[in-house]
Amino acid sequence: MADFIFRKKGESTWYVRLAVPADVQKSIGKKVFVQSLKTASRTEAVHASHAHLALWRNLIQGARKAKEAPEGWQENIVAGMTEIETLIQGRKRAIIGESVPPLAVSDAEVQSFKQANPDLMALLEQLEDVRPESDVAGDLHIQDALHVGFKIILERAFSAKHSLTPDQQQELISLIDAPASYKKKSPLTKARLDSFRAYRLGQNIAQKTIDQQESKLRKLSDYLASNQLPLDTDTIAAWLNSLELASKTLTQYLLAGSVFWKWANRYDERWRTEYKDRVNPFENHDLPRVRGKAKADAKRKDFSLESLATLHEAATKGGQNVLADLILLGVYTGARIEELCKLRKENVISIEDVQCFDIADSKTVAGIRFVPIHPALKPVVKRLLKDSVDGFLVHSKSRNKYGNRSDPLSKAFGRLKSAHGFGKQHVFHSIRGTVVTQLLRANVPGTLIAEIVGHETGTVTFDVYSQGSSPLQKLKAISKLPRLKPLVKTSTTTPLA
Structure with a gap:
């Protein structure tokens, strides 16, 4: 900052100075800003200079912004050149005796163009004042010369008015020379x-x-x-x-x-x-x-309990032990696949003497909840806690850029269910539907089902004021989920029942 302050010869007062860049000197009206800081103290001068420098830099930035080519300037140039070429061609046809039809544009369109392009209209009016002579060849030559002259004038006028980058300058020259080559750009740049x-x-x-x-x-x-x-x-x-x-x-x-x-x-x-x-x-x-x-045809469909038992058994026999465990976790919790894959060892907690999954991260607020561990899952969870190598209950090799751990397991489940004849209407998320249906058929109240699977009830009474069901109430409800039949072994020798 001290580089911007100075003293005039023979004076003790400090001044602040800032050179005006050449590209905005004309619009600002000076080549350098200078202001007395009215102090002989260098420290005070440095502090006082901040406000002046900030103001001047804003003025420079504003001047540069004012000179920027407007949005869509290319279209204005093309419109101007198209207009002049139409005018020149019309004059040349009239010179050789051809009939020139009127332009197929409305008065409103003409006025709109004039208002949007005042500089181009000024140049066109100058061209209108030039009238042909009597010699046909000479008149045609004059029109060609006017065409070339207009291109030169337009390029110089636009370049003088706006601060163009080298690329913009080259684009301007190209558009003036061949306006028909212009391809309109999307505003979603x-x-x-x-x-x-x-x-x-x-x-x-x-x-x-x-x-x-x-x-x-x-x-x-x-x-x-x-x-x-x-x-x-x-x-x-x-x-x-x-x-x-x-x-x-x-x-x-x-x-x-x-x-x-x-x-x-x-x-x-x-x-x-x-x-x-x-x-x-x-x-x-x-x-x-x-x-x-x-x-109805597009709606996702629930799996039957028999189908889930088949898929679990197929995963186990195919050596896909992690997927087999994940299916069981889904069947006995109704949780989303990513919720299950994000469960860590510390998310297995005890609330009021009820062992639960603490689902602390979900796609919705209602999804943040605790779900009691179904009796059929207890031996599976015990093993997963013991065998965990990275702190997660479900092992995943995911490299998903969004941090989703379920990505490879979701794809593996997709391949598994497709191999057993299930189409697009059946996905891992369909297991949630199965769980909701089974709880409903076991006479579990709808609000309690919503708490277990992480849905809002849509009522202020339960979503805002209620603290929710107790762990024991949830455990009794979730324990009504039937165990898969026939009895299927987990990925080790621990039976489900």
């Missing part, structure tokens, strides 16, 4: 999506959710660019139709777009300028309705 991602990571949103939604937005960006389409409701409708996905999945695409739209209109200044008066194109879409039979 990489830089914009990167900013959106950084913001959401700072909001502690799950990385998997961020990645999935970003993937959908990049697909949209590619669609806009490849088809040269604007971001509006009609385009989004056409895009959704091209995806050929189920309504539920299309809703997720719309959600990703709507979340981005709201963020951009709030935090992206350039986006806000461009889209501030436009409706959210991701809202109010009529998605295909799924009727009764199709909805």
Whole structure:
């Protein structure tokens, strides 16, 4: 900081100085900022200089920002060049005696273009003042010369008004020379999506959710660019139709777009300028309705107890002991697969003399709960506690980038159930449905079932005010889950019953 302060010859007072960068000297109106700090103390001068330097740097930044090429400047250049080329061609056709039809544009479109491109209109008006002479060849030559002259003037005028990067300068020259070669870019640029991602990571949103939604937005960006389409409701409708996905999945695409739209209109200044008066194109879409039979066919189905016994036995005989144990844990807890895979030795606790699983991490608040250990699981849990090598009850070799330990086991279960004739409607999560059904048929109250599997009841009385059932109540309820039949051995010789 001391490098910015100095004394004038023969004076004891300190001054602060900051050179104005050449690219903004004209807009700021000076080459250097200088201000007296009104003190002879160097220490006081250093402290006093901070405010002046901060103000000047903000002025420089503001001047540079003002000179940045506006969002979509390429389209304005292309529009201007297209207009001038149409005008020149029309004049040349008139010179040789051809009939020139009027442009197929409305007065409103003309006025909109004039308002959006005042600089280009000034150049076009200069060109309008040049009228052809009587010699046809000479007149055609004049029009060609005007065309070339306009290109030169436009390039110089735009470059003088805006601070262009070397890449932008080259793009400007290319667009002026060949406007038809321009490919409209998607407004969902990489830089914009990167900013959106950084913001959401700072909001502690799950990385998997961020990645999935970003993937959908990049697909949209590619669609806009490849088809040269604007971001509006009609385009989004056409895009959704091209995806050929189920309504539920299309809703997720719309959600990703709507979340981005709201963020951009709030935090992206350039986006806000461009889209501030436009409706959210991701809202109010009529998605295909799924009727009764199709909805039923797509719904996940529970496993029967006999099917689960078969899958467990197959896993055991196939040497997939970890998977066999995981199936049993699911059958006797109704827990989600990732909840089970995250159980550590310290999550086996005793509450009011009832041994329980402490599920301390779940996808929902209601999922954070304790689940009494079913009598059939006690010998299995005892063995898992004894054999654990990494602190987890369920061993996993997962390398999932989101930290999900269940990933390889979920895939292994998928292969196992497919080998036994089960399709997409049956997944590990289907075991939760089996557990809920069996508890319901054993006359366990619905609120107690919800507590065991980690669901909200949807009522203020139970979700807000109630402290929940006692460990003993939960144990009595979960003990009503029937044991798998026929009697199946665990991954060692310990029987289930």
